[in-house]
Amino acid sequence: MKCQALVIVVAILLGTFIQSASADDIRPAYLELSEISPDRFQVLWKVPAKGNAQRLALGVKFDSQTRILNEPVDGYIGSAHLQRWAIERSGGLTGQAIHIEGLEKIATEVLLRIEYLDGRTSINRVTPDAPIHVVTAPPGMIETIKTYFTLGVEHILIGFDHLLFVLVLMILVPNLRKLVLTITAFTIAHSITLSLAALSVIRVPVPPVEACIALSIVFVSTEIIRSQRGNPGIAEQHPWLVAFTFGLLHGLGFAAALERIGLPQTDIPAALLFFNVGVEIGQLAFVAILLLLGRLMKNYFRILPIMTRGVPAYIAGSLAAFWTIERTVAFWN
The missing domain is CATH 2.60.40 (Immunoglobulin-like)
Incomplete structure (x- = not known):
């Protein structure tokens, strides 16, 4: 499971760099x-x-x-x-x-x-x-549901930082049962803060949240490297707790995107619910694709040198560290 992430991470990061290079064209x-x-x-x-x-x-x-x-x-x-x-x-x-x-x-x-x-x-x-x-x-209720469900799916699939966090969780937790519990904890956490922030129960400035989301990827990447060196930390011992804690931050990031779109005053519960459902469906599809690729390519990854095991974590952590610095500088300026 840990080796299979190598090619996948590289592909995602290449896509991210391409996306970043032409960000002004696709925003x-x-x-x-x-x-x-x-x-x-x-x-x-x-x-x-x-x-x-x-x-x-x-x-x-x-x-x-x-x-x-x-x-x-x-x-x-x-x-x-x-x-x-x-x-x-x-x-x-x-x-x-x-x-x-x-x-x-x-x-x-x-x-x-x-x-x-x-x-x-x-x-x-x-x-x-x-x-x-x-x-x-x-639009009526059905059109609203379709629209917000689609927006939820699209948002998670173009949210490279959220997907990268899910990916490093999958590298950290090779056991399928523990992975299910970890992803479930992440889902519950970001659903809570997404709902509370979208309903204006809580309000947190967006730029610091985005910087902390990037920092969450740095933290988990560091924990992966520590574990591979025989010094497991809290993330490997209690991955669900780490996923839940950082999931609260990621939910605030989802809410910021939803705030830019706005909620229809006549159908707020339905729009919020199905935006959330769309996010979860997109996230599950991402996890399923990675698991399927890993199963199809497991024989190939067995022949990779053991020294390559840490490459995905280093790549993910380095990119997230760059995001952290970039986002921190942006909100201080």
Whole structure:
């Protein structure tokens, strides 16, 4: 189990480095339309940017029936360029064709959120393959469940730090029964804090949480190396306790992503539940794929030199240490 992680970790880290190198191209843009009175909407348009001179070349174009009520007010906040303005469309947004100009040329997507006066919320993704989105009637319960379940699955599968933490847990715990208990503890913990933070019961600044999530990977990687040297620590002796403790932090990270999306006021329990379910399904799929690959390739890994056993932990720990420093510097600046 420990050796099988070598190729898998390298593949994941290569994907991560590729993702990091082109992060400005694939970070999603965000378009929010909030109904402020019948037929009138406040527009928030958020585009990834690097400084005042660099931003993704994306724009929003509404159909000819839409009237712009004021000139956009814009500015840079963090790593994003924001614009705000108001629009009016007789009869509301149903049937409105929203064109994200330039999207077909950029490897990213746009998250479109529409919030109505009665509390109903619509969440949609606009992709390069379909840069024009036609607004439909406000969604019902089934549409909300499908949307938030899909968002949950997608979030965990592109959350490289969360997946890397699960991976180092799998390297640490080769016994399948103990692994199931460890992953279960991690799941319970991050479900608790995800729910509490999403419902605003607890509020924690996001940047320190992200730095601590990276630090959790460093800690478990260090514990793996200690164990391989014959000096097992608390993580190997009580892996479920470590997984539960750090799972609380990871849940706050999931909640930060959900906060950016928002919850529909009319279907909060269903949206929260199925976002959480989506996260768990994505996580279980990741674990299942690793276990299957390990079973298929176990004969190959038997011939690897024993000195290579620590390579996955060193790679994972080094990348996580870089993330820790990068994220710490970012929130202090």
